[in-house]
Each structure stands twice: as structure tokens, then as C-alpha cells.
Amino acid sequence: MTLRRVTKIKRVLECVSNSSKYITRSSSAWTQDKIIKTPYNNIEIPNATLYDYVWQNLEKWPEKTMSVCSETGRGYTYEQAFNLSNAFAANLRLKLKIRDGDTVAVMLPNVPDFPLVAMGILGAGGVISTVNPIYTAHEVHRQLLLSAAKVVITMPETMGVVKEALKIAKLDIPIIVIKTNGDPTPEGALCFNELSEDTHVDKSCLKDVRRTPKDISFMPYSSGTTGMPKGVELSHRNLIANFEQMNDINIKNHSDTTATHQDAVMAVLPFFHIYGASAIMFHKMSVGAKIVTMAKFHPEKYLEALKKFKIDVLYVAPPMLLLMGAHPAGTSETYQYLKSVINGAAPLADSDMRRFLNKVKQEFDFRQAYGLTETSPLVLMPPVGVNNLSTVGYPVSNTEAKVVDENLNNLGPNETGELLVRGPQVMIGYRENPTANSEVFTEDRWFRTGDLVFADDQGQITITDRLKELIKVKGFQVPPAELEAVLRDHPAVIDAAVIGVPHPTKGEAPKAFVVLKSGQKAEANEIKEFVKEKVAPFKKIDEIVFVNSIPKSAAGKILRKDLKAQYS
Structure with missing residues (x-):
């Protein structure tokens, strides 16, 4: 497969250019039935796979940098990425026997190779399932079993965790590692670099791939509104629809790539999470941007990279923006190239936003957006030039929303209730979990977000609180x-019961209430250490309270609201 294949890819795309007209609607987006319609342009969703969509304009920017490491400068052009990922795709099919619909687990930090891995999996007809690289073997083994992964791709330094996870899961599947230096390939692993740089591999096998827009392309794991992690089945069409929604001229926050301009996008938000994978990796590849990766967040190095790489498009979560507003190295000079900053993952307080904005001397686009893993992720975003920083705006193109009470009755303007959304970016469902699907989808396929909101007279939505019981630690779901x-x-x-309590730097932190067995004794620190060994660092419990009993409903459900009211 060569670069010439791109012209064939373009022919299968039914692309419709965005309207050049901005929204002019000044009236309300509300209908008589109390549904909030989008004020943005309708889109037509290209009839393509995610693989074809990302590469469709490759011939416009083959020599532009696709991804580059912020620390080492190691990276790839778009043409290199295309050729290497296709060689990798061919080897996935030939050497590892990956077939259409097979799941490949990706347990990587943000390295320049991540997009190549992802596109290689798609090119081979596989499904990407991302795993947090700081997960313990206990956490990893569960996801490998749930996703039915056929291959795991990781780094040499986390291979031990993967091996232990496979042992716990009693699985024997291949491990591929990405080498970023000259060290030998770890024993028992295949080398990604060798598989992708194989110039002799027969790429004709990729002609056998048969994937449709309705097939699953990406399966991150989310806890939904509550409960244990579940595989979120996102189709090629789900993600492409969301990218076309992001491209609407009314909300678009990137500039087109030309011979003389290329946006530089900071990729510190993790690619294993839907926010980083969708808004930063896949979408920005589809528009030819430069993706500057950072494998591990270091405040000083992060701020230095913003200036060094002239980052002009930035996606943040609240903890990052808090740091940018407070860190002494965060100056107007550091932020001089910023032209667009989008906050997601959790809402920001007005005072926190102002603290950052006061450091940036030039005019730039700052907005808050809203989305979920289950919605690919974007569902709400204000138009360019919004002057209300607290709002997350309107439903994006082809999307509608409503606010309901506890009985799912529609509420009107300025009434607070749960947000429900419906649109082409909403997931197919949770993998093999009809019970969870019945809890989040109404009979007419409205998706229950579990977030409390209100909408003003014009239909602009503001997030007020979470109805769901998930704890958000630095933007991550616990x-x-x-x-x-x-x-x-x-x-x-x-x-035991766990709730989230406010934390000055994390946003929230887990607090546990523990009932000991009769005659047993245990110290709080001992129990905290027990948990710490089994979960990722952001999930560790900050505080333990010993109680005689856990409040529960007649059906046996933990009443976390009662615990919050009594102890928080």
C-alpha cells in the first residue's frame, strides 16, 4: 500500500463541505415539547470507516509533522505514519492473525507512535481498546478478559504488569512493545518498530479487510453513570459524526492546514481516554495538525513545551488550567501562541478561569465544552465568540437535548434536572451488557448522562452537578x-462504601466508610495500603472512616447521599 491509495480513499467518501454561514438564530432553541434543538448547521456524515476518514486528505500534507515527542523531538511525518502503520496492519493480519472485529488492547502513554498503532489496528480491521498504562495487573486483567483482546501493545517498562495480568487472567496472547531507545526487545515480546518498518511485508492482505461505518472501531472503558467499568462500543460512524460536528464553522477551534500554516496541538491529555483519543489524536490527524505528545505530565516541561512548540490549540482539564493560572512559570510569554483553549472533563469555577485568563495578554478563544466517553465525546459546545464562560453551550450539529425530572418528565427553561441527549455520536451501547444499556437508554434511545443541568431561555446549557455517583479525580473517573x-x-x-469529597487540587478524592467483621481489627493506613496495591494511583483512598453499618435502601443499594449528608 502506498500514498497513491489515498486518492482511492477519497473516492469512497461522500464528503459534504461545511456551510460558510455562521448561526444567526437569536430566538430560542426550545421546541414546544421542551426539547432543545441544535442551532448549528446540519451535517452529512461521510459513508466511510475511521481509517479512510483520517487519511482522506493525506496528499495535502504528506511532509508535515504528524506527531512529535515534546522531550526528545522524535516523531513522524504524515507520509511516514501512513506507510509505517500500514506495514504494521499487514503484519497484524499475517503474523498475529488479527481478523475483522478482533480487539487489540493498547496500553501506552502519549508517545508519537500511539497514532501509528491505532491506525494500524484499524487498517487491519481490528477494534482498538485502550488501557490506562498506570493500571495494576489486577485492573488490566479484568479489561483484557472483558474486551476479549487478541493482542496487547505496551512499553517495555510496563510489560511486567501485562505479563502478570495475563497470568491472572489465564490468557496466552502476544505482547508487542514499542522501543524508544536502542535497548533490546524484552524476552517474550514482539517489537512494534520491526513490524512497522518491515518493507517486505505483503500489504495486499489488507484488501481482505471488510469493515463498514456501523462496525465498532474503538472500545474505551467507562463506568457510565455508576458501577464497574464497561466497554463503550463506538462505531466508525459515531466518531466520524463527532469530527464533522467539531468541524462546523460555528464551533470550530482549529485552522486549516496549508502550505504555510499547521496548527500545533499539545497532547498531554491521555490518548487512552476518549477526550485525548478523539478530540486530539484522531480528529487532529484528520485535519493535518501537528500533535505534540507528552508521555508524563511535568509542570515545568509542559509549560516549556507550550512555548517551544508554539502551541496554538490546547485542550485542558480543570487541574491543568488551575496549574497554568497559578504556576510562576506560566506567564504571558509562555502562552503567547495560544489562539484556542477548550476545557473539558469537568466544569471550571469562574474564579479559576479568570485567574488563567488574566495571565494571557492577547485575545484568544476560550470555551468550555461537554461530552462523555459514551458520546464520542462531544455533545455540547458554545459558538465561537461566546461571552458566557460558565456555559457549555448548545447541542452540536444533528444533536438534541432535554432536561428531565426524576420521573423523566421534560422540564423547561431555568429548571434543573438530568441532561438527556440524542445524536449520531452516541455509542452503540456497552459491550455485552444489556442491563447497563437499559439503565442509560430510554425506550426511544435518549441517552441519560447522569449530569444535572439547567438551560436558559435560548437553550444554552450550564452544568450544575453530577447526579451520577462517579468520583472525578483530576478529570479521571473513579x-x-x-x-x-x-x-x-x-x-x-x-x-464498605465510597464517596467523593472535595479536594483542593484533585477536584474530588475518594473517602471510604468501612465496616469490620465481628472480632476483627484493622488500621486505616493498613487498609489504604491494601487498596493502593490493587488500583491506579489516582484511585487510591485518601480517608477511611470506620462505621457500624452502611446505610442502604430496601433494595440493598448503598445510600451514598446519606453518607455525604452525615459525614461531608
Whole structure:
């Protein structure tokens, strides 16, 4: 497969250019039925796979940098990425026997090779399932089993965790590692670099790939509104629809790539998360931007990279923006190239936004957007030039929203209730989990977000709180049920409940309530260490309170609201 294939790719795309007209609607987006319609242009969704969509304009920018490491400068042009990922795709099919619909687990930090890995999996007809690289073997083994992964791709330094996870899961599947230096390939692993740089591989096998827009392309794991992590099945069409929605001229925050201009986008938000994978990696590849990767967040190096690489498009979560507003190295000179900053993952307080904005001397686009793993992720975004920083705007193109009470009755303007959304970017469903699907989808396929909002007279939406019980630590989801299950594994614990409590730097932190077995004794620190060994660092429990019993409903459901009211 060569660069010439791109011209063939373009022919299968039914692309419709965006309208050049901005929204002029000044009236309300509300309907008589109390549904909020989008004020943005309708889009037509290209009839293509994600693989074809990302590469469709490759011939316009083959020599432009696609991805580059912020620390080492190691990276790839778009043409290099295309050729290497296709060689990798061919070897996935020939040497590892990956077939259409097979899941490949990707457990990587943000390295320049991540997009090549992702596109190689898609090119081979596989499904990408991302795993947090700081997960423990206990966490990894569960996701490998749930996703039915056929191959795992990781780094040499995390191969030990993967091996242990496979042992726990009693699986024997290949491990591929990415080498970023000259060290030998670890024993028992295949080398990504060798598979992707194989110039003799027969790429004609890729002609056998048969994937449609309705097929699953990406399966990250999310806890939904509550409970244990579930595989979120996102189709090629789901993601492409969301990218076309992002391209609408009314909300678009990137500039077109030309012979003389290329946006530089900072990729510190993790690619294993939907926000980083969708908005930063896949979408920005499709528009030819330069993706500057950072494998691990270091405040000083991050701020230095913003200036060094002249970052003009930036996606942040609240902890990052708090740091940018408070760090002494964050000056107007550091932020001089910024032209667009989008906050997501969790809402920001007005005072926190102002602290950052006061450091940036030039005019630039700053907005808050809203989305979820289950919605690819974007569902709400204000138009360019919005002067209300607290709002997350309107439903994006081809999307509608409504606010409902606890009985799912529609509410009107300025009434607070749960946000429900419907649009082409909403997931197919949770993998093999009809119970969870029935909880989040209404009979007419409205998706229940679990977030409390209100919408003003014009239909602009503001997030007020979370109805769901997920704990958000630095923007990451921490499901209480997962920590409760780990706590109950402790030999001295008979019951447990976990809630999220406010934290000055994390946003929220897990707080546990523990009931000990009769006659048993245990120290809080001992139990915290027990949990710490089994979960990723951001999930560790900050505080433990010993109680005689856990408040529960008649159906046996933990009443976390009662715990919050009594102890927080």
C-alpha cells in the first residue's frame, strides 16, 4: 500500500463541505415539547470507516509533522505514519492473525507512535481498546478478559504488569512493545518498530479487510453513570459524526492546514481516554495538525513545551488550567501562541478561569465544552465568540437535548434536572451488557448522562452537578463500586462504601466508610495500603472512616447521599 491509495480513499467518501454561514438564530432553541434543538448547521456524515476518514486528505500534507515527542523531538511525518502503520496492519493480519472485529488492547502513554498503532489496528480491521498504562495487573486483567483482546501493545517498562495480568487472567496472547531507545526487545515480546518498518511485508492482505461505518472501531472503558467499568462500543460512524460536528464553522477551534500554516496541538491529555483519543489524536490527524505528545505530565516541561512548540490549540482539564493560572512559570510569554483553549472533563469555577485568563495578554478563544466517553465525546459546545464562560453551550450539529425530572418528565427553561441527549455520536451501547444499556437508554434511545443541568431561555446549557455517583479525580473517573469491591476483599472488612469529597487540587478524592467483621481489627493506613496495591494511583483512598453499618435502601443499594449528608 502506498500514498497513491489515498486518492482511492477519497473516492469512497461522500464528503459534504461545511456551510460558510455562521448561526444567526437569536430566538430560542426550545421546541414546544421542551426539547432543545441544535442551532448549528446540519451535517452529512461521510459513508466511510475511521481509517479512510483520517487519511482522506493525506496528499495535502504528506511532509508535515504528524506527531512529535515534546522531550526528545522524535516523531513522524504524515507520509511516514501512513506507510509505517500500514506495514504494521499487514503484519497484524499475517503474523498475529488479527481478523475483522478482533480487539487489540493498547496500553501506552502519549508517545508519537500511539497514532501509528491505532491506525494500524484499524487498517487491519481490528477494534482498538485502550488501557490506562498506570493500571495494576489486577485492573488490566479484568479489561483484557472483558474486551476479549487478541493482542496487547505496551512499553517495555510496563510489560511486567501485562505479563502478570495475563497470568491472572489465564490468557496466552502476544505482547508487542514499542522501543524508544536502542535497548533490546524484552524476552517474550514482539517489537512494534520491526513490524512497522518491515518493507517486505505483503500489504495486499489488507484488501481482505471488510469493515463498514456501523462496525465498532474503538472500545474505551467507562463506568457510565455508576458501577464497574464497561466497554463503550463506538462505531466508525459515531466518531466520524463527532469530527464533522467539531468541524462546523460555528464551533470550530482549529485552522486549516496549508502550505504555510499547521496548527500545533499539545497532547498531554491521555490518548487512552476518549477526550485525548478523539478530540486530539484522531480528529487532529484528520485535519493535518501537528500533535505534540507528552508521555508524563511535568509542570515545568509542559509549560516549556507550550512555548517551544508554539502551541496554538490546547485542550485542558480543570487541574491543568488551575496549574497554568497559578504556576510562576506560566506567564504571558509562555502562552503567547495560544489562539484556542477548550476545557473539558469537568466544569471550571469562574474564579479559576479568570485567574488563567488574566495571565494571557492577547485575545484568544476560550470555551468550555461537554461530552462523555459514551458520546464520542462531544455533545455540547458554545459558538465561537461566546461571552458566557460558565456555559457549555448548545447541542452540536444533528444533536438534541432535554432536561428531565426524576420521573423523566421534560422540564423547561431555568429548571434543573438530568441532561438527556440524542445524536449520531452516541455509542452503540456497552459491550455485552444489556442491563447497563437499559439503565442509560430510554425506550426511544435518549441517552441519560447522569449530569444535572439547567438551560436558559435560548437553550444554552450550564452544568450544575453530577447526579451520577462517579468520583472525578483530576478529570479521571473513579467508580465507587470498584473501590468498594477491593475493600471487601480485605480479610477484616465485611462491608464498605465510597464517596467523593472535595479536594483542593484533585477536584474530588475518594473517602471510604468501612465496616469490620465481628472480632476483627484493622488500621486505616493498613487498609489504604491494601487498596493502593490493587488500583491506579489516582484511585487510591485518601480517608477511611470506620462505621457500624452502611446505610442502604430496601433494595440493598448503598445510600451514598446519606453518607455525604452525615459525614461531608
